[in-house]
Amino acid sequence: MAEVLFFIAGIGAIAGAIGVVRVANPFYSVLALVFHLLSLAALFLLLRAQFVAAAQVVVYAGAVMVLYVFVVAYVGGEQMPVRPAGGPALQIGAIVFAGALFVELVIAFLGSSLQAIDTDGAQYDPGFGTPGQIGELLLTKFLLPFEVASFLLLIAAVGAVVLARRRGGIIQQAQGTPLDRPRPLGTGTMAEAVGILLPEGSGLKEEPEDEREKGGW
Amino acid sequence: MSIAWFLVVSAMVFSIGAGGVLTRRNPLVVLLCLELMLNAANLALLAFSRMWGNGDGQVFAIVVIVVAACEVCIGLGVVVAMFRRRLPVDVDEMTELSG
Amino acid sequence: MTTTGWLIVGFPLFGSIVIGLLFNRLGGRAAGLVGTAAIAASFVCAIITFFSLEGRGHEHRQVVTSLWDYANTVGVDAQVSILIDPLSIFMALVVTGVSMLIHLYSVAYMASDRGYARFFAYLNFFVFSMLLLVMAGNFLLLIVGWAFVGAASYLLISFWYRRTTATQAGIKAFVVNVVGDIGLVLGTYFIFFKGSHTLDYLGTFDKAHQIAGGNLTAGCILLLVGAFAKSAQVPLHTWLPDAMEGPTPVSALIHAATMVTAGVYLIARMWPLFEQAPAAADVGAIVGCVTLLVAATTALAQTDLKRVIAYSTMSQIGYMIMGVSVGAYAAGLFHLMTHAFFKALLFMAAGSVIAAMAGEQNLDRMGGFRRAMPFTFACFVIGGLALAGIPPFSGFWSKDEIISLIGERGGWHWILFTAAYIGSFLTAVYTWRMIFRAFWGDPVPEAVELEGGHLHHAEVHTNPATGEEEDTEVGFPGPDHHIAEREGSMKIAMGALAVLATIGGFLQLPFGIVDAVDRFLEPTFAGSKYYDSLDPSDGFTLLGLGIGAVLGIAGIALAYRIWVQKPGTAERVRARFGAAYALFKNKWWFDELIDATVVRPFAAFGRFGQATFERVFVNGTLVGGTTGIVRVGSAAVRAIQSGFLRAYAALMLLALAGLALYFLIQAS
Numbered sequence: 001m002a003e004v005l006f007f008i009a010g011i012g013a014i015a016g017a018i019g020v021v022r023v024a025n026p027f028y029s030v031l032a033l034v035f036h037l038l039s040l041a042a043l044f045l046l047l048r049a050q051f052v053a054a055a056q057v058v059v060y061a062g063a064v065m066v067l068y069v070f071v072v073a074y075v076g077g078e079q080m081p082v083r084p085a086g087g088p089a090l091q092i093g094a095i096v097f098a099g100a101l102f103v104e105l106v107i108a109f110l111g112s113s114l115q116a117i118d119t120d121g122a123q124y125d126p127g128f129g130t131p132g133q134i135g136e137l138l139l140t141k142f143l144l145p146f147e148v149a150s151f152l153l154l155i156a157a158v159g160a161v162v163l164a165r166r167r168g169g170i171i172q173q174a175q176g177t178p179l180d181r182p183r184p185l186g187t188g189t190m191a192e193a194v195g196i197l198l199p200e201g202s203g204l205k206e207e208p209e210d211e212r213e214k215g216g217w
Numbered sequence: 218m219s220i221a222w223f224l225v226v227s228a229m230v231f232s233i234g235a236g237g238v239l240t241r242r243n244p245l246v247v248l249l250c251l252e253l254m255l256n257a258a259n260l261a262l263l264a265f266s267r268m269w270g271n272g273d274g275q276v277f278a279i280v281v282i283v284v285a286a287c288e289v290c291i292g293l294g295v296v297v298a299m300f301r302r303r304l305p306v307d308v309d310e311m312t313e314l315s316g
Numbered sequence: 317m318t319t320t321g322w323l324i325v326g327f328p329l330f331g332s333i334v335i336g337l338l339f340n341r342l343g344g345r346a347a348g349l350v351g352t353a354a355i356a357a358s359f360v361c362a363i364i365t366f367f368s369l370e371g372r373g374h375e376h377r378q379v380v381t382s383l384w385d386y387a388n389t390v391g392v393d394a395q396v397s398i399l400i401d402p403l404s405i406f407m408a409l410v411v412t413g414v415s416m417l418i419h420l421y422s423v424a425y426m427a428s429d430r431g432y433a434r435f436f437a438y439l440n441f442f443v444f445s446m447l448l449l450v451m452a453g454n455f456l457l458l459i460v461g462w463a464f465v466g467a468a469s470y471l472l473i474s475f476w477y478r479r480t481t482a483t484q485a486g487i488k489a490f491v492v493n494v495v496g497d498i499g500l501v502l503g504t505y506f507i508f509f510k511g512s513h514t515l516d517y518l519g520t521f522d523k524a525h526q527i528a529g530g531n532l533t534a535g536c537i538l539l540l541v542g543a544f545a546k547s548a549q550v551p552l553h554t555w556l557p558d559a560m561e562g563p564t565p566v567s568a569l570i571h572a573a574t575m576v577t578a579g580v581y582l583i584a585r586m587w588p589l590f591e592q593a594p595a596a597a598d599v600g601a602i603v604g605c606v607t608l609l610v611a612a613t614t615a616l617a618q619t620d621l622k623r624v625i626a627y628s629t630m631s632q633i634g635y636m637i638m639g640v641s642v643g644a645y646a647a648g649l650f651h652l653m654t655h656a657f658f659k660a661l662l663f664m665a666a667g668s669v670i671a672a673m674a675g676e677q678n679l680d681r682m683g684g685f686r687r688a689m690p691f692t693f694a695c696f697v698i699g700g701l702a703l704a705g706i707p708p709f710s711g712f713w714s715k716d717e718i719i720s721l722i723g724e725r726g727g728w729h730w731i732l733f734t735a736a737y738i739g740s741f742l743t744a745v746y747t748w749r750m751i752f753r754a755f756w757g758d759p760v761p762e763a764v765e766l767e768g769g770h771l772h773h774a775e776v777h778t779n780p781a782t783g784e785e786e787d788t789e790v791g792f793p794g795p796d797h798h799i800a801e802r803e804g805s806m807k808i809a810m811g812a813l814a815v816l817a818t819i820g821g822f823l824q825l826p827f828g829i830v831d832a833v834d835r836f837l838e839p840t841f842a843g844s845k846y847y848d849s850l851d852p853s854d855g856f857t858l859l860g861l862g863i864g865a866v867l868g869i870a871g872i873a874l875a876y877r878i879w880v881q882k883p884g885t886a887e888r889v890r891a892r893f894g895a896a897y898a899l900f901k902n903k904w905w906f907d908e909l910i911d912a913t914v915v916r917p918f919a920a921f922g923r924f925g926q927a928t929f930e931r932v933f934v935n936g937t938l939v940g941g942t943t944g945i946v947r948v949g950s951a952a953v954r955a956i957q958s959g960f961l962r963a964y965a966a967l968m969l970l971a972l973a974g975l976a977l978y979f980l981i982q983a984s
Binding site: 002003006010013014017018020021026029030033036037040043044046047048049051052055056059060063064067068071072074075090091093094095097098099101102105106109110114116117118119120121122123124125128129133134137138141142145146149152153155156157159160162163164 | 236
Binding site for chain 2: 957958959960961962964965966969
């Protein structure tokens with residue numbers, strides 16, 4: 001029974017992934033990803049990670065993907081070509097690379113000397129994967145990562161607001177200050193610094209030309 | 218249904234996501250492919266957590282979900298800003314990070 | 317005594333540094349007075365050291381004192397040490413005494429020059445280097461002092477550095493001196509490295525008989541090359557006439573009294589080596605003789621006042637070199653001393669005349685200054701009499717002593733003896749030619765002006781050699797000229813030298829009446845086979861003195877006849893001996909010879925090297941190659957930063973995959 005579920009979920013996940021990559025319309029890509037996430041939640045359940053599965057569905061598929069849907073609706077993008085600018089060579093190259101990466105990862109997993117991979121997993125106590133156990137871990141062993149993650153969320157929220165606001169923010173800027181007009185040549189602080197233009201009231205005097213020509217010895 | 222199968226699925230999804238990052242032009246879809254890769258990593262983490270019988274991997278997976286959420290937030294904010302300024306929303310057109 | 321010995325060298329150095337650092341603050345003539353005071357202090361120390369040396373026992377008169385150990389490595393032990401012995405104190409007394417008087421002269425002579433302080437700094441530096449040279453206790457300091465005097469000479473010859481002729485003359489002097497430096501260093505190599513293995517003088521001299529004959533002769537001949545370059549002997553003499561581009565005090569000090577005598581000092585100091593290598597000594601004697609004649613004949617046809625005196629210097633140094641090469645050490649050094657007196661006097665007086673002519677140096681334009689400049693005229697006469705060898709002036713005693721000792725050597729030295737007397741006659745002729753042309757006859761306009769009490773000023777200042785216009789700013793001579801009749805310090809200096817030129821000869825009279833110089837210098841030359849043995853008989857000496865006096869007076873009489881009594885005679889003689897006159901006027905074409913054989917091939921080789929080796933290999937391959945490689949490499953690396961996000965992502969993924977592969981392979 002578990003194997004059947006595994007295969008259904010697995011094929012669903014892979015199909016969703018391929019759908020994300022190959023579909024032209026970004027809206028449909030988002031939907032494919034949602035499907036992929038739900039399959040993945042099923043796989044998580046098979047791994048006895050109930051809480052993570054629930055979080056995946058609620059947070060990931062529920063919040064993040066909805067955000068995606070909104071943005072895709074706003075931005076659009078149906079008219080873009082799917083093919084990248086590099087031509088078919090890049091596509092073939094990407095596929096080959098992906099294949100090579102897959103092979104390498106599989107070798108890494110299966111060729112490693114982890115005997116436990118072939119088993120179903122270690123003995124677990126009944127509380128494994130429950131929210132209770134997760135919560136206990138979060139507040140004892142992983143307290144610091146927990147706090148840092150919440151801080152990261154705060155930063156992300158502020159950053160998003162900053163990025164997406166209108167230019168000028170809430171307060172409207174004054175239009176056209178004199179600073180915006182281009183300066184005529186030979187004026188301004190650069191000219192003063194170089195010495196072409198002596199600042200008024202500073203007491204500096206121009207040295208006569210011939211004084212500088214007289215040598216010492 | 219040993220742990221190895223989950224790991225194989227994870228590897229497959231990861232490679233598909235990598236190929237997608239390299240191939241697609243729309244930045245939104247590129248971000249979606251990044252999500253794919255993150256999820257694949259999550260799956261692998263949970264598989265190993267099951268293998269050890271210990272909850273650490275699950276906590277790690279939750280933190281990964283949090284991070285993914287933040288990153289999507291910012292990434293989408295950038296895309297929206299690009300769109301607002303009427304720049305072409307196309308990864309190949311954004312070349313100002315050149316040397 | 318060792319303290320005063322070091323102070324002799326130290327005072328001029330200190331003076332030079334003080335003037336050099338404070339050149340902006342020293343107003344008026346202060347720089348000159350500081351410089352003169354430094355040399356005067358050095359002279360006082362030399363006198364003190366002289367007396368304390370005399371107070372010591374006869375065997376203890378060669379003292380080496382060292383300040384610190386400069387280098388002590390494998391085979392080489394070089395100390396900063398001076399040798400205080402009669403020869404070095406003799407030279408130090410001459411150098412500091414004459415320098416002091418020349419500094420005094422320059423205080424007034426250079427007073428209107430913009431580079432006044434610079435002049436005195438350089439002059440003090442020169443005196444320091446010369447003293448270092450003569451008081452050095454080992455070959456290392458000798459070479460250092462030798463090089464420093466060359467540098468000081470260059471600085472002072474091109475003192476008026478905006479004059480092209482002056483800078484070219486300075487470079488010429490420096491380059492020829494470097495040739496001599498090479499000879500000196502190579503000679504030291506042969507003597508030190510292949511022979512005595514010690515840089516110290518006294519140690520080397522003790523081991524002189526152990527050095528192999530071939531090495532010793534080679535070393536001594538190379539030392540002679542150095543001596544010839546510094547003392548302006550044929551064929552390395554071409555720089556000396558051109559060196560007259562420097563101010564007159566420079567010519568007086570460096571190119572008459574001190575630097576050019578360094579070669580004589582060298583041969584005298586190295587007498588143990590030269591006596592073991594008679595071939596080298598003979599070379600020295602022959603070259604001295606040749607120079608004597610070449611210079612004397614050339615001086616007959618020169619029209620520039622200072623160049624006549626320069627060739628006269630060359631000729632007299634030929635006498636000195638001949639003297640110390642054949643073994644007449646005391647006589648040669650005595651002539652060095654008297655020559656310093658009367659030659660410096662002649663140069664100073666010449667400076668006064670040139671100032672009266674407002675910078676003009678051509679004899680053709682001078683005449684009749686007798687009434688206008690009596691003091692200068694008197695100095696010229698005294699110097700001329702001393703130079704021509706008329707008794708009782710100093711030049712007579714010293715020159716004739718050398719010649720009689722040369723005759724005493726016998727054998728083929730009779731040729732040198734005869735040539736020396738011919739040279740003596742020619743000396744009298746050209747010296748008095750110069751004096752008669754400048755002071756007798758109708759007064760030229762400048763002289764008339766001066767008799768009226770007004771010193772001539774040129775409206776347009778020109779280069780005396782080429783006639784091109786100059787201004788009087790820094791780098792050129794100053795606007796005013798100072799003559800002896802009007803400046804007190806010039807009078808004091810010239811007066812002191814005139815007195816010395818008159819009575820200086822009485823330090824060493826023949827027949828053993830007075831032999832102060834001989835007895836003083838004896839500890840240095842103890843053990844020499846010629847010092848005591850060359851003792852001509854009284855009759856021979858009397859004969860020599862007689863011939864010398866007669867030739868001198870005959871020369872003056874001939875000059876009087878040609879240039880004063882019968883005014884047209886000079887042109888007739890010139891027309892009759894046309895070929896000889898051309899040879900003498902063109903300085904025996906030595907300049908052209910050296911230009912054709914040495915200068916042009918070198919320049920051509922340099923151009924060839926630049927066009928082929930430097931352009932192709934150095935610029936093209938080494939410089940161009942490395943920059944090209946860097947450029948191509950960085951272009952290749954720069955291509956990675958294309959700006960394409962996709963490329964960056966691909967690179968990151970590739971790197972990640974690579975890393976994983978690496979760890980996989982490592983783990984298996």
